[in-house]
Amino acid sequence: MPATRTDLFARFDALGIAHSTVDHPPVFTVEEGRAIKAQMPGGHTKNLFLADKKGEIVLVSALGETQVRINRLHRHLNCGRLSFGKEDVLYETLGVRPGSVTAFALINDTKGRVRFVLDKALTRHDPVNFHPLSNDATTAVSCSDLIRFAEDTGHAVEIFDFARLHDEDAAAQ
Numbered sequence: 001m002p003a004t005r006t007d008l009f010a011r012f013d014a015l016g017i018a019h020s021t022v023d024h025p026p027v028f029t030v031e032e033g034r035a036i037k038a039q040m041p042g043g044h045t046k047n048l049f050l051a052d053k054k055g056e057i058v059l060v061s062a063l064g065e066t067q068v069r070i071n072r073l074h075r076h077l078n079c080g081r082l083s084f085g086k087e088d089v090l091y092e093t094l095g096v097r098p099g100s101v102t103a104f105a106l107i108n109d110t111k112g113r114v115r116f117v118l119d120k121a122l123t124r125h126d127p128v129n130f131h132p133l134s135n136d137a138t139t140a141v142s143c144s145d146l147i148r149f150a151e152d153t154g155h156a157v158e159i160f161d162f163a164r165l166h167d168e169d170a171a172a173q
Contacts, residue, residue, distance in 0.1 A: 002094075002095025002096070002105075002133070003107045005133055005134065005137070007107070008104055008132055009021075009132070011149070012145075015145075015149065015152060017141055017145040017148065019139050019140065019141050020139070020140050021137050021138065021139040021140075022036065022039070022040060022137060022138050024137065024138065026136045028098075028135060033064075033138075037129075042128055043122050043126075043128045043143075044138075045061055045062065045063065045064055045128060045129060046062055046066070047059065047060065047102050048062070048084070049084065049085040049101050050082040050084060051085035051086070052074065052079050053080050053081070056079045056115065057085060057113055058079070058082060058117055059101070059103065059117065060073075060117045061103040061116070061117070061119065062162060063121040063122045066121050066122075067162065067166065068165075069166070070084075073165065076160065076164065076165075093113050093114055094109055094114065096108070096133055096134070100131055100134050100135045101131075102130040103116065103118075103146060103150060104130050106153040107133075107153055109154075112154050116155045116157055117160050118146075118150075118159050118160070119159075119161075119162055120160060120161040120162070123159060127142050127143070128140070128141060128146050
């Protein structure tokens with residue numbers, strides 16, 4: 001069984017991670033969450049569950065405003081071309097459904113199948129905001145605590161500057 005919100009918060013408490021949560025109607029897109037974001041300080045996120053044809057799975061957690069050029073990302077991550085991962089693989093590895101993808105779901109990847117990539121722009125914000133395993137709430141933690149949580153789940157945190165992908169586009173023109 002995947003972890004519940006209660007399990008997640010118990011893990012935070014055991015690690016000494018301060019967290020605050022706001023319940024709200026379910027949101028499925030960055031745009032739908034604008035009103036909620038206006039009420040909560042910090043960096044708001046978008047989370048992408050990606051996979052290549054060889055089965056490598058990548059979770060990208062980025063600042064909501066960051067443009068993630070999926071068609072170029074694979075070159076920097078040294079993997080195959082990435083596309084959005086399948087729903088059944090998402091649930092099998094992270095224990096969440098589409099619309100609820102979150103860095104906090106790393107708690108469910110006990111086999112270490114998921115590679116975690118964190119947007120450098122997001123690391124400049126404190127706190128950072130993610131869904132607590134479902135899209136009907138938003139939980140804030142410090143960025144350093146997010147990294148500590150991910151590492152505690154057995155995941156290395158790869159910090160990537162997505163602006164590099166835009167710099168490549170500009171240089172190509």
